[in-house]
Amino acid sequence: MGSLSIWHWLIVLVIVVLIFGTKKLKNLGQDLGGAVKGFKEGMREGGDEAAGTSAPADPKRVSADTIDVEAKEKERV
Known part of the structure; x- marks a missing residue:
């Protein structure tokens, strides 16, 4: 059972x-x-909007934990 x-x-x-009846089904x-x-389309559009609204990282902005990797030339004396 x-x-x-x-x-x-x-x-x-x-x-x-x-x-x-078959028509109603x-x-x-x-x-x-x-x-x-x-x-599904709403979920896809919502994911696209969430990814598009994030601001790109500013390469000139450096925090205390970030090491600046820009090479600078030394002056030759």
């Missing part, structure tokens, strides 16, 4: 199709697919 066999699922599917599937597609 623990798990449902394939026959149980087929009976449930037939009952659902009889109650709702088709529309429900299309709506669900459109919602998932819109969600």
Whole structure:
């Protein structure tokens, strides 16, 4: 009695199709697919905006922990 066999699922599917009809189930599937597609596009756009809003690092700005690697020529005396 623990798990449902394939026959149980087929009976449930037939009952659902009889109650709702194939046209309504088709529309429900299309709506669900459109919602998932819109969600994925929103996540992609949100990631692009988050990456685009970060300011690039200023190469002239040097903190106390940063070593300036710009080579300077010594004056020859």
